[in-house]
Amino acid sequence: MNLKLLVGIGLLVTTNIMAQDDFYGDTGSSSESTEAVSAPVAAPIYQPVQNASTSSEATAVGDESLKDFNKLHGNVYNTVGNIGASANVDGNLRAPHSMNGLNLAYLQSSLDYGLVSFTRGITYYLGLGNSDDVGLLTFGLATRGMGLSLDIGTGKTNVFGESANVKTSSSTVEEGDVFGLRFSMPMGGLELLTHFEWLTIEDQKSTDNGTTELNANYWDLMFEAEINNTPSAKDLYWAGGAKILRRNLRKETTTAGVTALNSDLDSHFEIAPHFDLAFNVLGNERARVLIGSNNTLGFQMFDKIDNTTDGRFELGLFLAPNIFAEIALTKNWMFFGGASHTLNVFSMSSEKYNDDSNDFTIQTLTEHTSAEIGTRFQWKSFALEASLSEAFFGALNKDNSDFNLNAFIYF
Helix, strand or coil: CHHHHHHHHHHHHHHHHHHHHHHHCCCCCHHHHHHHHHCCCCCCCCCCCCCHHHHHHHHHCCCCCHHHHCCCECCCCCCCCCCCCCCEHHHHHHCHHHHCCCCEEEEEHHHCEEEEEEEECEEEEEEEEEECCEEEEEEEEECCCCEEEEEEECCEEEEEEEECCEEEEEEEECCCCEEEEEEEEEECCEEEEEEEEEEECCCEEEEECCCEEEEEEEEEEEEEEEEECCCCCCCEEEEEEEEEEEEEEEEEEEECCEEEEEECCCCEEEEEEEEEEEEEEEECCCEEEEEEEEEEEEEEEECCECCCEEEEEEEEEEEEEEEEEEEECCCCEEEEEEEECCEEEEEEEEEEECCCCEEEEEEEEECCCEEEEEEEEEECCEEEEEEEEEEHHHCCCHHHCEEEEEEEEEC
């Protein structure tokens, strides 16, 4: 009887030890197993069991990141002008030094534009596009410390003749004839951008028939400068600067030594300081949403025109609030989109006429909102971007819709 009792107690102890081994798992060696039995072990924390599909989804999510798309974008990207968005071609051309180290080819069929950038110690780039009625060539160079570019588009024709011993001449300058110069450089966590431009804004024709000489001058002379925090910005982006513009629309007629001046109503002098902001309000590795506003205070003083007006001046504050969002869908696909409108917070104009009458106008206006949606596909050294934009309030008017497509080859 005592023997049976001892055997039963032995089987019970053995069964209990085996059950503990099955619950806590095999530790890998007999000595570790002995320690596990002899020493107190904390109960395991309960975790719900994941099925196979849930586990595989958790592994897949997070592989894609916006960092995978941290390359130069085309001009179909960020048409709303949010300064916190990643760089596109237009933005880099405004700041030539940012082209340093880029080796790529870019084509945009919707705007008939092409760009190539290559590095031979110094980075050089060449762009071919259009300026109104003439072709535009952009040539630039960039180093780590500075960038310089030149814009040239020419459309000039000169004709000389002689009839009955009277010499005649005429010259035509086509709309879009342009000469521009850009310079930029980094300054620690900031960067400086400058731009000078001479642009013919209408076809201008000058003639001399031996008795009457007509000289037409239809041009813009512009200088602008900007400082921004793009190199060091994380969640808050800003840019501040100003544009100074002289718009000249005048014709001079000389007959028998007497000159008459005819000035267009749009001839004016303009100063427009601006301050732009953008905030990263939502974001993770895969997606982000930015809100911003591009703000301008404009002042214009128009020319005096004999027998018409003693001059006019205009003053206005304009805000352009915008939203921009982007998300990495996979390692090869991303989506982006944005919306914006212009808010004329307050504008006023005053004009006095030669008959002592005058007009004074005050206006507040919110212009229609426009939006864009787009996508980018990239694979190895190739990228293709497309976007569609259309005015919110003109959804049924197909003339308001724009489809844009561009492609990159990176080296």
